[in-house]
Amino acid sequence: MTASRRTYAVWELTLACNLACGHCGSRAGQARQAELTTAQALDLVAQLKEAGVDEVTLIGGEAFLRRDWLTIAAEITRLGMACTLTTGGYRMSAAMARGLRAAGVEQCSVSVDGMTDTHDRLRGRAGSWDSCFVTMRRLRDAGIAATCNTQINRLTAPELPGLYLALRAAGIVAWQWQLTVPMGNAADRSEILLQPVELLDVFPMLARVARRAAADGIGIHAGNNIGYYGPYERLLRSPGGTAFWTGCQAGLTTLGIEADGTIKGCPSLPTEDYAAGDIRERRLADLLRDAPALAINMAAGTAASAEGTWGFCRSCEYADVCRGGCTWTAHTFFGRAGNNPYCHHRALTHQRAGTRERLVQIARAPGVPFDHGLFEIVREDLTAGWPAEERPRLTAEDILWPPAWDN
Numbered sequence: 001m002t003a004s005r006r007t008y009a010v011w012e013l014t015l016a017c018n019l020a021c022g023h024c025g026s027r028a029g030q031a032r033q034a035e036l037t038t039a040q041a042l043d044l045v046a047q048l049k050e051a052g053v054d055e056v057t058l059i060g061g062e063a064f065l066r067r068d069w070l071t072i073a074a075e076i077t078r079l080g081m082a083c084t085l086t087t088g089g090y091r092m093s094a095a096m097a098r099g100l101r102a103a104g105v106e107q108c109s110v111s112v113d114g115m116t117d118t119h120d121r122l123r124g125r126a127g128s129w130d131s132c133f134v135t136m137r138r139l140r141d142a143g144i145a146a147t148c149n150t151q152i153n154r155l156t157a158p159e160l161p162g163l164y165l166a167l168r169a170a171g172i173v174a175w176q177w178q179l180t181v182p183m184g185n186a187a188d189r190s191e192i193l194l195q196p197v198e199l200l201d202v203f204p205m206l207a208r209v210a211r212r213a214a215a216d217g218i219g220i221h222a223g224n225n226i227g228y229y230g231p232y233e234r235l236l237r238s239p240g241g242t243a244f245w246t247g248c249q250a251g252l253t254t255l256g257i258e259a260d261g262t263i264k265g266c267p268s269l270p271t272e273d274y275a276a277g278d279i280r281e282r283r284l285a286d287l288l289r290d291a292p293a294l295a296i297n298m299a300a301g302t303a304a305s306a307e308g309t310w311g312f313c314r315s316c317e318y319a320d321v322c323r324g325g326c327t328w329t330a331h332t333f334f335g336r337a338g339n340n341p342y343c344h345h346r347a348l349t350h351q352r353a354g355t356r357e358r359l360v361q362i363a364r365a366p367g368v369p370f371d372h373g374l375f376e377i378v379r380e381d382l383t384a385g386w387p388a389e390e391r392p393r394l395t396a397e398d399i400l401w402p403p404a405w406d407n
Contacts, residue, residue, distance in 0.1 A: 009048055010057045010267035011257040013041075013069055015369065017061040019088045020124030023113075023151055023192065025183035025268060026369045028061040035259040038068045040280060044257070045075045047284040053255070055082040059267070061259070062088055064096055070103045077104025084108065086149065089132035090125060097135075097142035108139050109147040109176065114156035115163060122155065136170045148172045152226075153180035153192045154391065157202050158398045161405055164209050168216055175213065177206065178223030179342050183270070183332045187365035187373045191391045197356040197382070199347045201396040207232040212405075214239065224248070225326040229318050230344030247323040248337075250274075251294040263287050265294050268328040271370045296327070296337075311339035311377070312346055332372040333359065341377060356382045358390075 014035055017028035036044065048056060056076050063069050063085060076083040085100060089110040100108065112132050113122045119129040136146040148167050150156065156163075167175060180186050180193060194202065210220045210232070222236040227245055234241040249266075250256075256267030261279035264271065276291035288294060309316075309324040316322065324330055325340030333341060340346075341359060350356055356379070363374035386393045 007053060007253050008055050008057075009053045009255040009257060010059055012059050012061065012259045012267065013063040013072065014066040014259050015061045016065040017088065018065065018090050018125075019062070019128060021088075021185060022122050022124060022189055023153065023180050023184075023186040025181075025186060026061070027184045027367075027371075028369075031061070031065075032258070032260045035066075036261050036280070038071065040261065041068070041072050042075050044261070044279055044284070045072065045079060045081075047279070048076075049079045049081060051284055051288060053081060055084065057084045057086055059086045060088075062090070064092060070099045073100065073105055074103040082106075086111065087135065088123065088128070089135035090123070090128050091131055092135040092138060094138045094141065097138040097144060100139075101142045101144050105144060107145045107147060109149045110136055110139075111149050111151075112163065112167065113151050114159045115166070118155050118159055122151075133166075133170050136172065140171055145173050146171060147174040147176070149176040149178065151180045152177055152194070152202065152206075153186075154194055154198075154394055155192050157194065157198075157205070157394060158400050160205065160209055160399075162400055162402045164213065165402055165404065168213075168218060172218060174219035174221060176221040176223060177226055179225045179329070181225065181329050181332045181342075182361070182365070182375065183268070183328070183372050184365070184370060187332070187371065190359075190361045190373075190375075193359070194342070194394065195358055196341045196343075196347050197350075197358070198394040199342065199344055200351060201394060201399070203227075203230060203232055203236075203344050204396070205399050207235055210235055225329040225340070225342050228322060228325055228340075228343040228345050230348060232344070245325070246321055248297050248325070248327045250297055250327055252297050255294075263291070263294070265296060266328060269370070270328075270331055270372055273331065297323070309338040310336075312349075313339045313343075316345070318345065333375045335372070335374055350379075351382060354382050355379055356384075358387075 014031050015028050016031040073083050083105050085108045110132050113119050116129040139146045213220045227233045233244050237243045251265030256264040263276045264274050276293035277287045313324040324338035327337040330337045330340045358378045359375045365371040365373040
């Protein structure tokens with residue numbers, strides 16, 4: 001029985017949102033046309049429990065814009081599953097925070113992207129950065145552990161050290177990072193995406209921040225598209241420095257649920273290519289047993305696991321374990337999985353060969369939730385001039401280290 005493999009679900013309760021983020025992969029804003037009813041949602045909670053899921057993270061859009069969000073959260077915890085929330089943090093009231101704790105939620109992650117001006121620009125709302133920190137205070141006052149998640153891109157990367165100090169002062173207990181990829185709104189703003197060669201300067205900065213966080217007792221969690229076998233892999237992937245990337249977990253230990261009942265192996269995957277079915281038409285147990293879209297990583301740990309790789313990843317010595325890195329990242333760049341350009345080992349390999357890779361957009365996204373365009377890879381000399389039509393290359397000199405960093 002395959003259902004026991006699924007232990008973690010991320011559930012988009014609604015696509016409605018009170019922010020207008022320029023890098024939102026789901027293009028959130030308005031609710032989907034046919035979102036699950038309360039009865040359907042509560043039935044799905046029971047199905048998740050039956051499937052062996054032990055933790056559910058509620059997301060949006062903005063989850064608290066759905067009227068029954070606390071009813072759903074309370075049912076998740078009543079059935080013995082952990083329930084967490086990821087929020088944009090814009091105008092969460094103190095009463096909402098208390099209601100969340102009463103529903104049994106003990107941890108909530110607030111999305112913060114850069115310092116004040118950068119965050120407000122990316123999130124499309126003046127005052128949204130300040131609102132995030134008010135939300136974190138309200139969560140703590142309600143007895144909920146506040147954590148943070150941050151998108152890393154050309155705009156936010158230079159500000160991460162300063163943001164860390166602000167988050168530490170706000171009392172967060174953990175911080176998760178993810179590299180921005182060209183999905184949804186971000187596909188329309190390729191200029192904010194990091195280029196692979198820039199990882200050579202970004203990852204040493206992340207490592208320095210991670211070491212500081214460890215000394216301060218704050219957990220750092222690298223998202224699925226960060227790392228891959230560079231010198232900081234174990235440091236970034238686990239607090240104890242023992243873990244390393246073992247391949248995409250979509251459909252193995254992870255499930256994604258869209259607000260209309262669509263089931264995917266991972267919440268970030270493009271819907272058109274990875275939807276396994278609709279929970280209103282087929283039971284979750286049936287989808288877990290039969291849907292090919294939930295079996296995309298069934299070859300994990302076997303020689304066949306590298307067969308779907310191509311490009312650089314096909315010849316990589318880590319191919320059998322890595323399997324091309326994050327499926328979401330590769331697919332949003334190239335329209336198929338198996339060749340991930342956001343890889344530290346890959347960037348270092350090119351650097352040793354005196355080359356670099358640059359991603360160039362060749363097709364725009366159609367403009368629907370979880371969509372993507374297409375990119376091609378240009379390989380060029382490492383010392384070649386940076387193209388004049390590109391935004392300036394990010395280097396170590398662009399990282400803004402606060403004067404108080406070492407205090």
